[in-house]
Amino acid sequence: xxxxxxxxxxxxxxxxxxxxxxxxxxxxxxxxxxxxxxxxxxxxxxxxxxxxxxxxxxxxxxxxxxxxxxxxxxxxxxxxxxxxxxxxxxxxxxxxxxxxxxxxxxxxxxxxxxxxxxxxxxxxxxxxxxxxxxxxxxxxxxxxxxxxxxxxxxxxxxxxxxxxxxxxxxxxxxxxxxxxxxxxxxxxxxxxxxxxxxxxxxxxxxx
Amino acid sequence: xxxxxxxxxxxxxxxxxxxxxxxxxxxxxxxxxxxxxxxxxxxxxxxxxxxxxxxxxxxxxxxxxxxxxxxxxxxxxxxxxxxxxxxxxxxxxxxxxxxxxxxxxxxxxxxxxxxxxxxxxxxxxxxxxxxxxxxxxxxxxxxxxxxxxxxxxxxxxxxxxxxxxxxxxxxxxxxxxxxxxxxxxxxxxxxxxxxxxxxxxxxxxxx
DNA sequence: TTCAGTAGGTTACTACCGGTAAGTTATGTG
DNA sequence: CACATAACTTACCGGTAGTAACCTACTGAA
Numbered sequence: 462x463x464x465x466x467x468x469x470x471x472x473x474x475x476x477x478x479x480x481x482x483x484x485x486x487x488x489x490x491x492x493x494x495x496x497x498x499x500x501x502x503x504x505x506x507x508x509x510x511x512x513x514x515x516x517x518x519x520x521x522x523x524x525x526x527x528x529x530x531x532x533x534x535x536x537x538x539x540x541x542x543x544x545x546x547x548x549x550x551x552x553x554x555x556x557x558x559x560x561x562x563x564x565x566x567x568x569x570x571x572x573x574x575x576x577x578x579x580x581x582x583x584x585x586x587x588x589x590x591x592x593x594x595x596x597x598x599x600x601x602x603x604x605x606x607x608x609x610x611x612x613x614x615x616x617x618x619x620x621x622x623x624x625x626x627x628x629x630x631x632x633x634x635x636x637x638x639x640x641x642x643x644x645x646x647x648x649x650x651x652x653x654x655x656x657x658x659x660x661x662x663x664x665x666x667x668x
Numbered sequence: 669x670x671x672x673x674x675x676x677x678x679x680x681x682x683x684x685x686x687x688x689x690x691x692x693x694x695x696x697x698x699x700x701x702x703x704x705x706x707x708x709x710x711x712x713x714x715x716x717x718x719x720x721x722x723x724x725x726x727x728x729x730x731x732x733x734x735x736x737x738x739x740x741x742x743x744x745x746x747x748x749x750x751x752x753x754x755x756x757x758x759x760x761x762x763x764x765x766x767x768x769x770x771x772x773x774x775x776x777x778x779x780x781x782x783x784x785x786x787x788x789x790x791x792x793x794x795x796x797x798x799x800x801x802x803x804x805x806x807x808x809x810x811x812x813x814x815x816x817x818x819x820x821x822x823x824x825x826x827x828x829x830x831x832x833x834x835x836x837x838x839x840x841x842x843x844x845x846x847x848x849x850x851x852x853x854x855x856x857x858x859x860x861x862x863x864x865x866x867x868x869x870x871x872x873x874x875x
Numbered sequence: 876t877t878c879a880g881t882a883g884g885t886t887a888c889t890a891c892c893g894g895t896a897a898g899t900t901a902t903g904t905g
Numbered sequence: 906c907a908c909a910t911a912a913c914t915t916a917c918c919g920g921t922a923g924t925a926a927c928c929t930a931c932t933g934a935a
Binding site for chain 4: 686687688689692723724725726727730
């Protein structure tokens with residue numbers, strides 16, 4: 462009804478044209494990730510996003526099915542990026558100790574450089590949607606499994622249950638430390654990694 | 669429109685009377701905690717809760733102000749209970765090592781015995797409500813500060829930043845392990861505590 | 876050149892839920 | 906027995922997820 466909000470310009474200038482589906486989808490995803498991450502999922506309406514893209518709501522439903530579906534698409538992209546970052550780091554590590562170190566560092570760097578993606582992942586069960594929750598759960602499993610694999614290299618003799626516990630605990634510690642870093646900007650990814658290594662590595666080298 | 673849901677009986681039988689405010693509030697809180705914990709905050713409507721209590725929606729607003737206010741009241745109760753549990757455990761511990769052990773054990777026991785309360789606390793920023801989020805944040809700070817105090821006893825010489833990092837990391841580990849336990853019912857609070865102690869205690873005793 | 880098929884896009888609705896205004900009834904007390 | 910008031914209800918509003926039905930610009934063949 463009333464005029465457009467002051468700061469929600471219809472993304473860029475040239476978007477007042479029909480665009481091929483693939484390109485629109487990328488555009489929508491970009492806007493959605495930003496706005497979900499900064500204003501929150503619940504607070505954001507589909508009309509908000511549509512308006513920011515310079516489009517009408519039904520197109521979002523045409524391409525992503527539902528609001529959950531749109532978030533899901535954002536999460537899937539974030540998962541890919543996170544996996545790439547951590548596996549790349551693991552690829553050129555030397556020993557088992559170094560492997561864990563580099564994996565942790567890659568995680569903290571990810572939460573640093575992809576703040577929006579991290580903000581989406583950090584939210585637990587914001588959404589009452591089964592697909593979204595199982596996606597979040599599966600992202601976590603991915604990380605836990607990744608960590609467990611590293612631990613298996615360091616501690617080939619440890620029983621499986623304890624190994625699982627260690628992996629879960631380390632992932633939990635990572636998440637909290639990443640959130641801690643949001644309040645303490647002077648803590649670099651390197652420093653955070655060092656703190657966490659100081660906490661866990663003694664129990665890995667001795668056993 | 670359609671009939672009432674099969675299983676949403678108007679709580680107990682005798683509630684078809686005017687009750688004094690204090691008693692109704694307790695009743696509402698009980699129902700709200702259960703239904704928020706099991707079906708989730710977003711999924712639950714105020715009419716749902718009202719119907720389960722055997723009451724009409726405006727009474728909930730009369731007593732709790734808003735949906736967030738109702739959740740907030742649940743959280744405040746959960747915080748009290750958690751604080752009681754952990755401080756009680758800390759009271760009769762002997763050394764610094766034992767102190768940490770008993771604190772962790774109390775936490776896992778809490779998440780075991782007060783499942784609904786824990787389910788509420790576990791949810792990160794489910795709600796776009798500032799009061800709710802700051803309550804959750806303050807509950808966490810409480811736990812972190814509690815842990816930091818314990819660590820200070822074990823490690824009086826450690827620099828403050830690392831100590832904070834350790835406390836955050838341990839709380840994160842606790843949370844993840846508590847969630848892990850939900851999928852692994854055979855893991856008792858004692859066993860979980862032992863795993864976590866195995867991970868962190870080497871770095872505490874040596875330094 | 877034209878014109879049908881379709882991908883891209885919109886308007887205008889419904890259903891549901893958080894929240895509220897205004898009114899109604901039970902109940903304890905002078 | 907008033908009657909004040911605490912306990913409670915009905916009936917509404919605004920906003921948002923989701924949908925139906927319709928429109929329109931572009932493409933490629935006849």
